[in-house]
Amino acid sequence: MPFKKKAGLLLVLFFVICSRMHGQNQAVADSLEQIYTSGNFEEKDRLRLLNALAANHPDPENSLRFSEELLRKAKAMDSTKRVIGAYLQKGNALRLKGNLSQALESFYKGVELAEAEESDKDLALFYIAMAAVYSGMGNAQNTIRYYKNGIKIFKERGDSLLYATSLENLGDEYNLNLAKPDSALLFFKESGPIFKAFDYKIGMAYNLGNMGLAYAQLGQNTIAEENISGAISLLEELGDYYPICVYLTYMADMYVQRDDLDAAFGYAERSLELAQQFGLKDQISDANLKLSELYEKKGDAQESLKYYKRHITFRDSVKNITDVQNMANLEVARKQVEVDLLNQKQENQRIVVIATAIALFLIGLLAFGLYRRNRFIRKTKQIIEKERDRSVTLLLNVLPKDTADELKENGKVVAKKFESVTVLFTDFKGFTHYSENLDPEKLVETIGFYFTKFDDIMEKYGLEKIKTIGDSYMCAGGLPYPTEDHAHKMVLAAFEIMDFVKEAKRNSQEGQIHFDTRIGINTGMVVAGVVGSKKFSYDIWGDTVNVASRMETMAEPGRINVSANTYELIKDIADVEYRGEIQVKNRGMMKMYYVNAIKNGSHKKDLVNK
Numbered sequence: 001m002p003f004k005k006k007a008g009l010l011l012v013l014f015f016v017i018c019s020r021m022h023g024q025n026q027a028v029a030d031s032l033e034q035i036y037t038s039g040n041f042e043e044k045d046r047l048r049l050l051n052a053l054a055a056n057h058p059d060p061e062n063s064l065r066f067s068e069e070l071l072r073k074a075k076a077m078d079s080t081k082r083v084i085g086a087y088l089q090k091g092n093a094l095r096l097k098g099n100l101s102q103a104l105e106s107f108y109k110g111v112e113l114a115e116a117e118e119s120d121k122d123l124a125l126f127y128i129a130m131a132a133v134y135s136g137m138g139n140a141q142n143t144i145r146y147y148k149n150g151i152k153i154f155k156e157r158g159d160s161l162l163y164a165t166s167l168e169n170l171g172d173e174y175n176l177n178l179a180k181p182d183s184a185l186l187f188f189k190e191s192g193p194i195f196k197a198f199d200y201k202i203g204m205a206y207n208l209g210n211m212g213l214a215y216a217q218l219g220q221n222t223i224a225e226e227n228i229s230g231a232i233s234l235l236e237e238l239g240d241y242y243p244i245c246v247y248l249t250y251m252a253d254m255y256v257q258r259d260d261l262d263a264a265f266g267y268a269e270r271s272l273e274l275a276q277q278f279g280l281k282d283q284i285s286d287a288n289l290k291l292s293e294l295y296e297k298k299g300d301a302q303e304s305l306k307y308y309k310r311h312i313t314f315r316d317s318v319k320n321i322t323d324v325q326n327m328a329n330l331e332v333a334r335k336q337v338e339v340d341l342l343n344q345k346q347e348n349q350r351i352v353v354i355a356t357a358i359a360l361f362l363i364g365l366l367a368f369g370l371y372r373r374n375r376f377i378r379k380t381k382q383i384i385e386k387e388r389d390r391s392v393t394l395l396l397n398v399l400p401k402d403t404a405d406e407l408k409e410n411g412k413v414v415a416k417k418f419e420s421v422t423v424l425f426t427d428f429k430g431f432t433h434y435s436e437n438l439d440p441e442k443l444v445e446t447i448g449f450y451f452t453k454f455d456d457i458m459e460k461y462g463l464e465k466i467k468t469i470g471d472s473y474m475c476a477g478g479l480p481y482p483t484e485d486h487a488h489k490m491v492l493a494a495f496e497i498m499d500f501v502k503e504a505k506r507n508s509q510e511g512q513i514h515f516d517t518r519i520g521i522n523t524g525m526v527v528a529g530v531v532g533s534k535k536f537s538y539d540i541w542g543d544t545v546n547v548a549s550r551m552e553t554m555a556e557p558g559r560i561n562v563s564a565n566t567y568e569l570i571k572d573i574a575d576v577e578y579r580g581e582i583q584v585k586n587r588g589m590m591k592m593y594y595v596n597a598i599k600n601g602s603h604k605k606d607l608v609n610k
Contacts, residue, residue: 029057029239047074047082054089058239059278064093084113084122088129095133096242098281103133121162124153128166135173136282140470141435143173164194165203172210178432179553181217188214205234209247217585221254245271245283249290253586256297264294285314293543308527312415312541415529421478422490422523422566423545425552426454426497428515431471438513446513447471450501457496461489466540471515472552476540479528487523487569491595494519494560502558520552522563550584554592564591574598 032053035041041049047070054067067089074082087110094103107130114122127150134142147170154163171187174180188211195203212227228247235244248271255264272287274280288311295304428450435443451468458465458475463486466474475493477486497519505514524544531539547563555561567576575597581589 029053029062032056033062047077047079051082051085051089054086054093058241060093060096061279064090064097067093080113080117084110084117084119087113088122088125091129091133095129095136096280100133100136104130107133120153121157121159124150124157124162124166127153128169131173132169135177138177138469140173140177143177144170147173160194161198161200161203164191167191168203168206168210171214175210175214175217179217181214184214184217185211201234202238202240205231205238205240206243208234209243212247213250216250216254219583219585221257225251225254241274241278242280242283245275245280245287248274249283249286252290252294256294257586257588261294261298265291268294281314285311288314296543312527312529415527416480417525417527418479418482419525420482420486420523421476421526421540421544422487422521422569423476423526423540423548424474424490424494425520425549426473426517427552428471428517429557430515434513435471442513450504450515453500454497457493457500460496461493463489463493464538467537476526479526479540487521487566488573490521491560491562491566491570491574492598494521494595495598498558498560516557518552518555518557519560520548520550520555520562521560521566522548522551523565523569547587547590550587550590551592554582554584555594560595562593562595564593567591567593570595 032049036049036053050066050070050073054063054070057063057066067086071083071086071090074086087106091103091106091110094100094106107126111123111126111130114126127146131143131146131150134146147166151163151166151170154166167187168191171184171191174187175184188207192204192207192211195207208227209231212224212231215221215224215227228251232244232247232251235241235247248267252264252267252271255261255267268287268290271283272291275283275287288307292304292307292311295301295307451473454473454475455465461477462483463475463477464479466476468474475490477483477490483489497517501515501517505516508514522544524542524547526540526542526544528538528540531537551561551563561579562570562576570576574595577594577596579592579594582592584590
């Protein structure tokens with residue numbers, strides 16, 4: 001699995017370019033705000049001034065306030081051009097605040113107007129903006145698609161600075177979300193000279209920082225630190241604090257690798273302080289997580305847990321579980337419907353008694369009406385029961401049963417810590433190539449064929465599927481019900497996955513798609529809970545998950561790579577090949593093992609000779 005991106009960096013830069021300003025500088029924003037507040041400007045300049053304030057204010061809350069005012073004024077003045085700009089700035093501010101779904105909603109409205117006006121440039125701006133939001137959601141397919149759409153338009157128009165910025169964004173995606181730093185550096189080396197040619201300081205700052213992150217991914221820490229330090233210095237001059245917070249957490253990672261925890265703490269605490277000062281929820285969450293990891297390395301479990309809880313709190317505030325609360329409200333509403341229907345039935349019966357005393361004709365008429373009413377009530381109750389059963393079934397398909405029960409009973413789920421859990425990651429060799437060249441429906445059908453079988457294997461061994469991300473499949477054993485043999489079961493499941501993938505490859509017809517897979521496994525402590533905004537899901541977090549992802553990344557196709565923790569639990573039941581200590585990104589040297597066979601069992605396979 002690729003290294004997970006901590007936060008989107010370049011959309012802010014993109015809107016600064018669009019507004020033709022010189023960076024998100026606090027002094028510039030203060031000056032603009034003073035002019036606007038004083039009213040010392042001509043009315044014809046109001047919309048332009050509001051647009052500049054929305055684009056350049058470093059505080060996302062204030063940026064949102066000015067963009068919403070711009071939207072209201074632009075609509076009142078029937079200025080389509082400024083309405084389009086308002087949707088762009090509003091979406092950007094919402095993204096920085098962590099409200100990703102609302103940001104997309106604003107961008108989609110802007111796209112409709114840009115298409116109606118046949119404004120290619122505005123359309124390209126929205127494509128790049130939407131790509132950054134999808135990147136924050138972890139949707140790599142949409143991210144790459146929208147970036148490429150925007151880049152194509154800018155290149156055709158000859159908009160060099162916007163073209164360079166889009167390349168910078170795309171390189172950021174390849175580096176941190178797709179774990180392809182070599183590809184990312186190609187984009188950065190093309191965009192960097194363009195920024196220098198325009199003497200565009202903030203572009204040069206982001207380019208330095210992103211190249212530093214790419215070199216860090218490649219393990220070249222000296223040049224990485226030089227680039228990131230230079231970027232931070234430039235950004236401090238420009239007053240752009242969002243990316244500073246991100247770069248500071250990476251600096252903390254570098255000093256952890258050097259065993260300099262004091263310096264690492266300093267960078268992480270500085271990141272948290274800036275994020276809190278400017279209300280950047282994503283970075284508050286990331287900084288708390290980094291401090292939790294640092295205290296764990298220091299051996300201070302109590303402080304580590306405290307910061308981890310704060311990380312979860314701010315993570316959930318960005319991706320809140322409103323659907324969970326709505327489900328509880330829905331149950332109450334359904335109960336009220338049943339009570340109302342019962343009261344209505346009693347009222348109808350009283351009407352029948354009164355009608356009997358009036359006339360036989362009315363009795364017959366009302367009896368017929370009552371019959372139809374009762375039939376409606378019965379059908380309504382049946383629909384309610386059917387929908388309740390359906391909602392319960394859907395809930396059990398998404399969450400473990402005890403988690404679903406807690407959700408229905410309390411309207412929320414409390415995160416739980418599990419001391420020993422085995423986590424498995426898989427992905428397919430060459431998937432990116434296929435995804436770029438194959439018909440989408442065929443690609444989804446093929447992935448579904450593999451993942452459906454993986455689901456069956458998980459159910460067979462009593463393991464918990466966590467989620468799929470693109471071509472990656474993630475599962476865990478030992479939760480939500482702790483067990484002692486989760487590592488053993490996970491290895492057995494891994495062999496069955498390998499057998500199935502190989503069998504599918506052997507039986508594939510000419511022209512059919514088939515994959516090779518690699519598997520990584522690690523065992524350790526995790527925290528599990530429910531997350532989501534419009535949709536909720538059961539997920540796990542912790543260093544154990546990150547190491548499991550690294551095990552998969554470092555595996556060869558067709559091999560099962562396990563960590564030292566997992567090896568200690570399975571060494572008596574498996575034939576294991578020691579690989580030695582291998583350098584791992586952000587982890588240093590780690591022992592790794594290939595599992596070649598299960599001893600004395602029906603699953604014994606010689607993977608080396610397959």
